[in-house]
Amino acid sequence: MILLVDIGNSRIKWARLDGGKPADVKAMVRGKTGIKRVLSKAWKGLEGVNRVVVANVGGPKVAEQLKEWSQNQWQVVPEFLTSRSNGYGIRNAYSKPETLGIDRWLELVAVRQRYRGSAHKGAIVIVDCGTAITIDVLATDGKHLGGLIVPGLTMMPKLLADNTAGIDETAETLEYSLLASTTSTAVNAGALYAAIAFIDRVSIDVAAEVRGDLKRVITGGDAPRMLPLLRDKYEHLPDLVLWGLARVARDTSKVRREADVDCATQ
Numbered sequence: 001m002i003l004l005v006d007i008g009n010s011r012i013k014w015a016r017l018d019g020g021k022p023a024d025v026k027a028m029v030r031g032k033t034g035i036k037r038v039l040s041k042a043w044k045g046l047e048g049v050n051r052v053v054v055a056n057v058g059g060p061k062v063a064e065q066l067k068e069w070s071q072n073q074w075q076v077v078p079e080f081l082t083s084r085s086n087g088y089g090i091r092n093a094y095s096k097p098e099t100l101g102i103d104r105w106l107e108l109v110a111v112r113q114r115y116r117g118s119a120h121k122g123a124i125v126i127v128d129c130g131t132a133i134t135i136d137v138l139a140t141d142g143k144h145l146g147g148l149i150v151p152g153l154t155m156m157p158k159l160l161a162d163n164t165a166g167i168d169e170t171a172e173t174l175e176y177s178l179l180a181s182t183t184s185t186a187v188n189a190g191a192l193y194a195a196i197a198f199i200d201r202v203s204i205d206v207a208a209e210v211r212g213d214l215k216r217v218i219t220g221g222d223a224p225r226m227l228p229l230l231r232d233k234y235e236h237l238p239d240l241v242l243w244g245l246a247r248v249a250r251d252t253s254k255v256r257r258e259a260d261v262d263c264a265t266q
């Protein structure tokens with residue numbers, strides 16, 4: 001079984017590669033530093049894993065822990081993907097392509113695959129509402145035009161709590177109102193409006209900048225909260241990173257099979 005793993009800065013999402021697609025998608029909140037405990041809790045029962053294909057934006061320490069755990073549990077060395085300058089019909093906008101978050105690269109891969117040859121001929125805006133909120137724009141010819149990054153819905157209140165005397169952890173409620181009259185609802189409303197205004201305004205300016213009709217897709221753990229509040233129509237594509245991982249894993253397994261065959265016949 002090929003395991004697809006998307007390690008974000010808040011949660012780890014994973015799936016089984018099945019017929020070129022991610023199947024049985026699951027998620028778990030990860031610790032800031034140690035992830036071995038959550039891996040044991042979530043993956044203890046997983047059998048027959050012979051490949052682990054990973055998108056990791058959680059840094060090298062997290063990668064090291066996954067590597068040790070996977071080698072102990074399955075004797076499998078995980079394959080950590082990195083963003084490339086070209087591939088899968090996409091040209092990376094970054095002059096240092098490997099510095100583009102691998103989650104963002106794989107979202108581009110997934111979206112390119114989904115809409116290539118479809119009726120949609122315009123550019124595509126990809127919004128990922130996770131620990132951070134990212135926006136990327138993919139031109140109709142597969143050219144990545146670039147993107148933006150801001151703190152996510154959970155991070156903004158945390159930043160206020162960590163950096164002001166008068167605001168403490170406001171996680172107890174998600175409720176908000178346009179003009180709030182309590183600190184927690186004022187902070188929650190501020191985060192929501194900041195995110196909504198950011199996404200809506202970028203979408204307006206991108207539409208003015210690129211020709212043709214724009215398609216907008218949204219993914220990430222906070223997408224369900226954002227969807228009803230956004231001005232434009234978005235296609236909600238959960239687990240976009242896992243779809244990108246499936247596309248790359250399917251390709252590389254083909255290459256690996258050919259390589260294995262080559263070795264076998266030498």
Ligand SMILES: Nc1ncnc2c1ncn2[C@@H]1O[C@H](COP(=O)(O)OP(=O)(O)O)[C@@H](O)[C@H]1O
Nearest residue numbers: 008009010011029129130131132154220221222
């Ligand atoms: N069950 C959940 N547990 C934790 N966070 C969740 C959950 N469902 C949605 N979220 C929201 O999703 C966000 C994380 O989204 P996700 O896309 O998994 O982030 P990342 O890829 O950055 O780890 C959190 O900030 C939180 O607001």
Ligand SMILES: CC(C)(COP(=O)(O)O)[C@@H](O)C(=O)NCCC(=O)O
Nearest residue numbers: 008009057099100101130131132149
């Ligand atoms: C912007 C991100 C932190 C988002 O990660 P996430 O919110 O999914 O945890 C991640 O894409 C990243 O580490 N990017 C590297 C910097 C860049 O993309 O320019």
Ligand SMILES: [K+]
Nearest residue numbers: 008103128130
């Ligand atoms: K993400």
